Amino acid sequence: xFADYWIPDVPYLDRVEAITLSSENAVTAxxxxxxxxxxxPAALPLFEGNPDITPLTIGTSGHxxxxxxxxxxxxxxxxxRQAMALCMNRPDLIASVWQGLGEVANDNVxxxxxxxxxxxxxxRVQDYDRAKALLAEAGYPDGFxxxxxxxxxxxxxxxxxxxxxxxxxxxxIEIEINAVPAATNFNT
Numbered sequence: 001x002f003a004d005y006w007i008p009d010v011p012y013l014d015r016v017e018a019i020t021l022s023s024e025n026a027v028t029a030x031x032x033x034x035x036x037x038x039x040x041p042a043a044l045p046l047f048e049g050n051p052d053i054t055p056l057t058i059g060t061s062g063h064x065x066x067x068x069x070x071x072x073x074x075x076x077x078x079x080x081r082q083a084m085a086l087c088m089n090r091p092d093l094i095a096s097v098w099q100g101l102g103e104v105a106n107d108n109v110x111x112x113x114x115x116x117x118x119x120x121x122x123x124r125v126q127d128y129d130r131a132k133a134l135l136a137e138a139g140y141p142d143g144f145x146x147x148x149x150x151x152x153x154x155x156x157x158x159x160x161x162x163x164x165x166x167x168x169x170x171x172x173i174e175i176e177i178n179a180v181p182a183a184t185n186f187n188t
Contacts, residue, residue, distance in 0.1 A: 023155035040155050041099045057101055061111035064160055066148070074146070079138040085124055086131040087168050097160045131171045143172020152179035 005011060021029060026038040027046055030053065047053045066084075068075035075081060085107055094102040103112070106123045110116060135143060150161040158179055165175040 022153055041101050042097075042156050042159065044099045044101075059113065061113055063105060063109060063111065064157060065107075065109060066164060074138065074140060074144050077138040079134040080140065080144075083131040083134040083138070083171060084168060084173065086127045086134070087171050087173065088124070088164070089126040089167060090123070093160070093163055093167075096163055097156045126167070128170050135171060135173075140172075143174065145174040145176070147176045147178050149178040149180065151182040154182045 002011070019029075019035060021035075023040050023042070026035065026040055027043045029035040030038045030043070031046065031050070033052065044055055047055055068081060068084075070076055070081070090104040090106075094100060094104065104123050105111070132141075135141065148161050148165070150157045152158060158177075161175075161177045161179070165177060168175055
């Protein structure tokens, strides 16, 4: 609290305490009444019906993406990247990983809230036939294998990796998930 704040009688709080917990511990603390807020969309079903918890949702510019080393094969070939994009069922990803909280962004890292965000008129849709054709053109008619490194303790990244792994499989793309702690993942 800052007593000399320029607006009289503000702020209304004596203090704000931020506690960093793992996703699982935050859910437990929330259900136990030990904390007043968490930002874990995967926990929403656990909070349903609890009269002491009121879920609030707000739009953000946040996004979780799959990023590729485009300086290395097979990702150096644009057709491979396009094929992978065509394997994604974005509405299913949003429903299963983010509990329906999100917007299809059509692979654009700039959220629609930003004026510089070019949003296409049409969103990509899942198209395995086109994905397989692109892979064949790129020299991967039987698909390929790759490793997806993700954070093991950052919700919802492990769930997203698993869903993406399953969505790529029908095109012949076999993904091994390498889940490591966030401190390792984000420092590599």
